[in-house]
Structure formats: structure tokens, C-alpha cells
Amino acid sequence: MPSRRTVLTAAAGVLAGLPVVGSATASLAAPPAGAGSPIPDTLARRVAVNARGRVDESTFPLTHLAVGWTGAPEGAAVRLRTPSGWSDWRPLHGCDGGRDVGGDTGRRALLTVPGGIGYEVTLPGAGTVTELNTVDGPTRTTAAATGSSLTLSTRRIGRPYLSRAAWGADESLRFTADGTERFPAAYFPVQTVTVHHSAGINDDPDPAATMRAIYYDQTITRNFGDFGYHLAIDEAGRVYEGRWSGSDRVPIYGGPLGPDRRPQMNNAAHVGGFNAGNVGIVLLGDFTSRQPTAAARQSLVYVLAAVVALGGLDPLGTTNYVNPISGATRTVPTIPGHRDWLATLCPGDLFYPQLAGVRQDVADLLG
Known part of the structure; x- marks a missing residue:
């Protein structure tokens, strides 16, 4: 009888060709600027x-x-x-x-x-x-095209996808005046996948502009050196590349394969003290008193399914997390909310109790 890990790994193939968010949800947030549109x-x-x-x-x-x-x-x-x-x-x-x-x-x-x-x-x-x-400054560059799907290592997710070049990340912010990278890449096996909300905002009228605001605040004001989360999801279910992970244009992952021949994630900055080996996904919005849209929740399930399958993780299990840099430990759900790690309101009082259902949806999708 196959092990749970074998089933999860094999089932990841069902993620290929998932439907793209349709016109019924497109009105929830203004579409990002098209390819060639000015980025200020x-x-x-x-x-x-x-x-x-x-x-x-x-x-x-x-x-x-x-x-x-x-x-x-x-x-x-x-x-x-x-x-x-x-x-x-x-x-x-x-x-x-x-x-x-x-x-x-x-x-x-x-x-x-x-x-x-x-x-x-x-x-x-x-x-x-x-x-x-993030909208009225002098033009800095032009936007790349929005993709029709997202590739995570060997898995493809059929959701609209905006790379850093598509939402307008200013890559120069990742470097100091002398060219030193503020937050150098470091790759580790995936142990867990944490869900956040951006808090205090929704993504109207321009979610790409909100991505640029988060990027500047985290990279420069907060001195993280880059976008703190690996991926973001807007109200229409579009997925955005967050933390830079390498020159291969595949988000989250980079560097050599891990000891178990699985892809490794680049370290980010979303749960202080517990980042290495911890993938961070943020929903754009404040879910203290409302729920994410159906489109955002569905994209979250698809992305979580791909990440846990690629890591051979059980979405309904728990993880005895060990930070490979500091040795800090914590036992959390394999798909935790931010507040499972630290004293915070994230990912929102109304949405946090729904994570059990999200985990079940991920498990159902995988087999």
C-alpha cells in the first residue's frame, strides 16, 4: 500500500490545467496594467x-x-x-x-x-x-505581461500570474548604493507553508500598486531587504510573485535540489525567527471581519496543494519545525496561520478558523 507521501507526490499532477479565474470574479478588483504599461x-x-x-x-x-x-x-x-x-x-x-x-x-x-x-x-x-x-511618480519601466498560469518547480497551476516584472518590482531596491544585496538568497527544504493576510487594506483599485507599496515598505522601511512573502493572491484570484528566488523566473524555489531531491525554497521574511524552510503566502485584504473572496480562497488552495505536494508534506498533519539557521523549534500545523507562530492578529479573526477547511480542501484536491 503506498505511503501518504507517495500519494501526495503522485497526486500533485492533478494541478496541471486547473481553470483560470473567469469573468464572474474579474470585477472584484481592477485588472493589472497590461504588458508595456508604464510603471512609476x-x-x-x-x-x-x-x-x-x-x-x-x-x-x-x-x-x-x-x-x-x-x-x-x-x-x-x-x-x-x-x-x-x-x-x-x-x-x-x-x-x-x-x-x-x-x-x-x-x-x-x-x-x-x-x-x-x-x-x-x-x-x-x-x-x-x-x-x-505608487501610481503618480515618474515612469521607471514598463510592465511585463500577465501569465495565464503559474509554474512552481515541476507543477503548473492554471491561475493568472504576475511576475515581479509584471507588477512592477523595482529590483534596484534590493541592493544598497554600493551594489550589495540587502537579503542574499539562501535555500532550504520546505517544512511548512504559512498563510497571512496583508491587513488594513483591500486590493482596490489597483492590486499591482498595492504590491509595490508592500514591497517598498518591507524592503526599505522595515529593512527586510525584499518582499517578505513568497506569493500574494488578490481578490480576483490572481497570483503574484513576491520574494525574489533566482533568475529562473520560477517563484519560491531555487538553488540545488535538497537531500531528498525535492526543490528548495529561498528564505524570506514573514514570520520572524521561523522563516527558513517556511513558505509564506499572503492574501491581499483584511479578514478580521470578512472572509476572502471565493476566487482568492480557491487560488490559495491550489497554491498550497502544489507546495505541499512538491515538499512531500501532509496538509492535514503537523510539523515539528526546526529552523536550520538558528535551531529554533515549534510544533505547528503543516499549513498554519501566522498566529500559530507568534502573538499576532494575522490572518484575521474571521478567516483564521476557516483554515481547517482550507487544509481539508487541499487534501481533497490531492487525493
């Missing part, structure tokens, strides 16, 4: 905040705000100023990523604020606000 430089300004701060008029129109603070995950709030006046106060729900060594490890929330011209924040402790505009 990101405009950014960082402001220090001592528990409370207010800016009545920013130096440029805002598309996003990245708010960071120390202390408790609860208690942070923001209100926005637009040409029509001030909004009501809204709580901030952070996704607290981080590198295993170095980089900011405080609370962080990123908000989509189209039309924003000012803001006021109240925080549990000292913090910073990074003002961002």
Missing part, C-alpha cells in the same frame, strides 16, 4: 510618531499608508483626510512579519488610501508612518 517610481516619505501624530496635508497625494508601532497588537487606529473631509477612526490590524536576523520586528499595518491628502494616527507606543504613492 514609488514616492515615499517617512514620519516619526510618538503615540499620536497628525498630518493635515501630505507632500504628495497618497495611495497607501504604512503604519508601524511597538507594543500591543490592539489599540492602534487611523483616520484619513480626503478632499471631502475627515473619515471616522478605524482600528489597525497588523501583520507582523520579520527576518530571522535583522529588520524591523514591530507591528505593521498597510492601508490603501486612494485620494488621501492627510491622516491622523493614535498608537499604543512610538511608531512611524510611511507615506506612499
Whole structure:
């Protein structure tokens, strides 16, 4: 009788040719700019905040705000100023990523604020606000085409896919002024796959612009050196390449095959202290009080199925994780949420209980 690992590995082949998200979900978020569309430089300004701060008029129109603070995950709030006046106060729900060594490890929330011209924040402790505009800067390059499917090592997933070149990652941000790579690649066998939400935002009106905002905030403001997650999924079910993993254009994986001849993942920065061997997938949105769209959830299941199959992992099992760099250990579900690792609200109070159903869907898809 075949082992569970044999069944999972063989069943991964069913992922080929899965349906692409259709027109019924396309209206949930504006489609990314097509091939050859201009990609602007990101405009950014960082402001220090001592528990409370207010800016009545920013130096440029805002598309996003990245708010960071120390202390408790609860208690942070923001209100926005637009040409029509001030909004009501809204709580901030952070996704607290981080590198295993170095980089900011405080609370962080990123908000989509189209039309924003000012803001006021109240925080549990000292913090910073990074003002961002990812759509109005001078043109830096043009977008590559959106793919009709995503290739993960030897597996193909039939979902629309945007490489870093398609959503407009500025690769120069990964390097210091003297050309040193901020977060050099390091490859490890996959032990687990963690689910996040981006928190504080949805992906309207332009999910590619939101990807550029997350990228700048994590790479520069938070000093991660690159996008912290391996993949992102928007509300229409499109999949985005996150962390750079090599020059072969295949996300997540790179370097030599592992000791068991399976593909290895590049280390990223999404669960501080527990990154090496831990693939991070983020859904664009805040699922504290709402669920992901059906299209996003379906793409998540397909991607998770490919990753656990390639790693020979049991989606319904647990993992005795060992960080191959530091030796830190933790026993978690093989497909955990961020809060299974650390004290955080991620991936949202409403969505987190649904992860058991996601795991079952992955297992059903695989056999």
C-alpha cells in the first residue's frame, strides 16, 4: 500500500490545467496594467510618531499608508483626510512579519488610501508612518505581461500570474548604493507553508500598486531587504510573485535540489525567527471581519496543494519545525496561520478558523 507521501507526490499532477479565474470574479478588483504599461517610481516619505501624530496635508497625494508601532497588537487606529473631509477612526490590524536576523520586528499595518491628502494616527507606543504613492511618480519601466498560469518547480497551476516584472518590482531596491544585496538568497527544504493576510487594506483599485507599496515598505522601511512573502493572491484570484528566488523566473524555489531531491525554497521574511524552510503566502485584504473572496480562497488552495505536494508534506498533519539557521523549534500545523507562530492578529479573526477547511480542501484536491 503506498505511503501518504507517495500519494501526495503522485497526486500533485492533478494541478496541471486547473481553470483560470473567469469573468464572474474579474470585477472584484481592477485588472493589472497590461504588458508595456508604464510603471512609476514609488514616492515615499517617512514620519516619526510618538503615540499620536497628525498630518493635515501630505507632500504628495497618497495611495497607501504604512503604519508601524511597538507594543500591543490592539489599540492602534487611523483616520484619513480626503478632499471631502475627515473619515471616522478605524482600528489597525497588523501583520507582523520579520527576518530571522535583522529588520524591523514591530507591528505593521498597510492601508490603501486612494485620494488621501492627510491622516491622523493614535498608537499604543512610538511608531512611524510611511507615506506612499505608487501610481503618480515618474515612469521607471514598463510592465511585463500577465501569465495565464503559474509554474512552481515541476507543477503548473492554471491561475493568472504576475511576475515581479509584471507588477512592477523595482529590483534596484534590493541592493544598497554600493551594489550589495540587502537579503542574499539562501535555500532550504520546505517544512511548512504559512498563510497571512496583508491587513488594513483591500486590493482596490489597483492590486499591482498595492504590491509595490508592500514591497517598498518591507524592503526599505522595515529593512527586510525584499518582499517578505513568497506569493500574494488578490481578490480576483490572481497570483503574484513576491520574494525574489533566482533568475529562473520560477517563484519560491531555487538553488540545488535538497537531500531528498525535492526543490528548495529561498528564505524570506514573514514570520520572524521561523522563516527558513517556511513558505509564506499572503492574501491581499483584511479578514478580521470578512472572509476572502471565493476566487482568492480557491487560488490559495491550489497554491498550497502544489507546495505541499512538491515538499512531500501532509496538509492535514503537523510539523515539528526546526529552523536550520538558528535551531529554533515549534510544533505547528503543516499549513498554519501566522498566529500559530507568534502573538499576532494575522490572518484575521474571521478567516483564521476557516483554515481547517482550507487544509481539508487541499487534501481533497490531492487525493
